[in-house]
Amino acid sequence: AQTVTQSQPEMSVQEAETVTLSCTYDTSESDYYLFWYKQPPSRQMILVIRQEAYKQQNATENRFSVNFQKAAKSFSLKISDSQLGDAAMYFCAYRIPYSGNTPLVFGKGTRLSVIA
């Protein structure tokens, strides 16, 4: 079974600094998709970034980027120039790209605090 592990229950970062959140996963599949979701205090789940396993290039969305290491099964999220609005729970998730819509497997999350 696929599992996703986030080893940092809590992290903090100074405003304008950079922080990296860790995620590892276990799978025997060669093709799959990885996601980072953000859950602010409103509890609305918001997609931050997505990575296809067959792509070697790391995904980037503005201040958010990933370091995808397929052999190590690692998928970390880097937040640059941290802002107060980045404070939230961050969840790493995995999905198998079978035909049909397969569900996501989530890690337990990392709570990020941003210090002014």
Added chain:
Amino acid sequence: DGGITQSPKYLFRKEGQNVTLSCEQNLNHDAMYWYRQDPGQGLRLIYYSQIVNDFQKGDIAEGYSVSREKKESFPLTVTSAQKNPTAFYLCASSEGQSGTDTQYFGPGTRLTVL
């Protein structure tokens, strides 16, 4: 505006009662999902539906039931058989048959057993 709505935002249930959580989407998405979120547990899959009139159990389906009579709607019933239903429930949907399809989430329902 396109999106996913869940109602009610807060729901209180007495012991032994069945309650139904609503999830509606106007995104014309084929697939819909129900997740449960407990503190420190992340999100766990209850049920999902890839198409109308079809659904599959997830990891924690016991004590829950669903229906998918319309593409837009995927209600979740929490039955009295669910021993610990107090949690935050999130509904999601995704577009089509591709594994690249992103799941979009509703705002959630907080269920509390009195």
